Amino acid sequence: MSAGKYRKEHNCLNCGSHVETHYCSNCGQPNLELKESFWGFISHSIAHYFHFDNKFFQTLSPLLTKPGQVTLDYLAGKRARYINPVSMYIFVSIVYFLVAYSPEHARKKEKEHVSIEQSEKRKAALDSVGKVFSNVGLAAKAPGIVKETTKRINEDLDREDFKNMSFQEQKIVLADLKKINKAKNSDSLSKVITRFSKIHDDRNDSTYASYLIRQKSLPITERDNWFDRLVKKRSITIGEKSEVIQETLEHNRPKQYFLLMPLLALFIMWNFRKNHIYYLDHLIFTIHGMTAYFIVSILTKPFIKYIFGENTVVSTIIETALVVWICWYMFNALKVFYQRKKVIGKMFMIFILYAIALALTEMIMLNLIYYVAT
Numbered sequence: 001m002s003a004g005k006y007r008k009e010h011n012c013l014n015c016g017s018h019v020e021t022h023y024c025s026n027c028g029q030p031n032l033e034l035k036e037s038f039w040g041f042i043s044h045s046i047a048h049y050f051h052f053d054n055k056f057f058q059t060l061s062p063l064l065t066k067p068g069q070v071t072l073d074y075l076a077g078k079r080a081r082y083i084n085p086v087s088m089y090i091f092v093s094i095v096y097f098l099v100a101y102s103p104e105h106a107r108k109k110e111k112e113h114v115s116i117e118q119s120e121k122r123k124a125a126l127d128s129v130g131k132v133f134s135n136v137g138l139a140a141k142a143p144g145i146v147k148e149t150t151k152r153i154n155e156d157l158d159r160e161d162f163k164n165m166s167f168q169e170q171k172i173v174l175a176d177l178k179k180i181n182k183a184k185n186s187d188s189l190s191k192v193i194t195r196f197s198k199i200h201d202d203r204n205d206s207t208y209a210s211y212l213i214r215q216k217s218l219p220i221t222e223r224d225n226w227f228d229r230l231v232k233k234r235s236i237t238i239g240e241k242s243e244v245i246q247e248t249l250e251h252n253r254p255k256q257y258f259l260l261m262p263l264l265a266l267f268i269m270w271n272f273r274k275n276h277i278y279y280l281d282h283l284i285f286t287i288h289g290m291t292a293y294f295i296v297s298i299l300t301k302p303f304i305k306y307i308f309g310e311n312t313v314v315s316t317i318i319e320t321a322l323v324v325w326i327c328w329y330m331f332n333a334l335k336v337f338y339q340r341k342k343v344i345g346k347m348f349m350i351f352i353l354y355a356i357a358l359a360l361t362e363m364i365m366l367n368l369i370y371y372v373a374t
Contacts, residue, residue: 005033056091059083063292067329068336071285085287089294093254096294100250100301162196170200248369249362256361260354261286267353271346272338285337289330296325 010019010031017026024031059082063070074082162170174196181189211233215223265283272282300318308314327347334343 007031007033055081055083056088059088060295063288064295066336067289067292067333068285071281071288071333071337074284074288075281085284085291089258089287089291092291092294092298093258096298096301097254099298100305163199170196174200249365252365256358256365257290260357260361261290263357264290264350264354267350267357271349272334272340275338285333289333292329293326296322 006022007013011017012019012024012027012029012031014029015024015027017024019025019031022031023029059070062073070082073079074085162173165173174193177189177193177196181193212229215229262283265279265286268286269279269282300322304310304315304318308318330347330350331343334340334347340346
């Protein structure tokens with residue numbers, strides 16, 4: 001692996017011990033000359049890189065195709081060919097975070113941008129429809145039909161534009177329309193106000209302030225009590241800051257998985273306590289399993305999030321296949337590592353305990369993020 005010129009002296013420059021061959025028997029440092037050429041430095045660095053790269057792929061193949069075998073080899077002392085379990089887990093989890101993580105606020109802005117573009121396209125289409133009516137002479141022959149059609153299209157456009165507004169913007173628009181209608185007393189404008197008011201009422205509780213205003217307008221007997229108001233405030237605040245909360249939650253997901261690994265190893269040890277092996281061995285087995293999960297997720301997540309899109313048929317098939325793979329991997333890993341034939345019951349017990357731990361930690365994280373965000 002080392003590239004460079006070896007020293008003639010037999011003293012180790014790192015620890016001072018006597019060096020018999022090219023490597024120090026005490027600290028393992030190669031006995032190389034300090035001064036090296038530019039190309040020597042580059043080749044030395046590349047050699048280290050490809051040594052890591054080679055060990056990574058030597059670990060990757062059996063880790064995915066032979067569940068439990070890498071852990072058995074590692075604990076048996078066959079470690080030269082494999083990367084350290086923790087080092088590989090950290091590297092893979094960082095890659096997983098970069099691939100799987102996408103900020104919600106960025107996606108929201110993208111959706112808003114798309115909505116604006118669609119609105120502009122619809123308006124351009126309406127102008128084109130008007131020109132077509134004029135060109136074919138339909139505007140002169142049947143002005144009532146053309147006027148009604150244009151009116152309907154305009155109403156749909158206005159409704160979509162109003163829906164895309166924020167709660168406060170809707171409130172201002174409605175107040176202005178009511179002032180105009182009070183002066184003109186127009187039936188058509190009254191209908192518009194009714195339609196817009198319905199949309200606005202659907203979002204009436206989108207802020208806690210608007211919720212309190214609505215509560216004050218109700219009779220005392222129909223108002224919520226202090227506990228209901230507290231619950232409502234929490235749910236509304238979470239709704240208002242859902243993008244920030246979800247983004248922070250996803251940002252901390254790798255940390256959550258990392259902190260839960262010792263607990264998962266404890267669940268596995270409890271289910272296989274008759275094997276009488278050390279907790280550290282269970283932990284290494286767990287680290288290898290989580291690393292394999294992250295690697296497969298790195299391969300599948302981009303297809304779900306960026307190619308096929310979430311909540312599509314193809315994405316559902318991929319997610320189902322991932323669940324099947326997890327069950328297959330866990331079953332074979334437990335069977336190989338613990339030398340047991342009947343592991344299905346224990347496997348599902350581990351899944352249930354881990355799911356409970358995951359839900360509890362998620363709830364704790366959600367509450368912590370909520371109080372920090374508010």
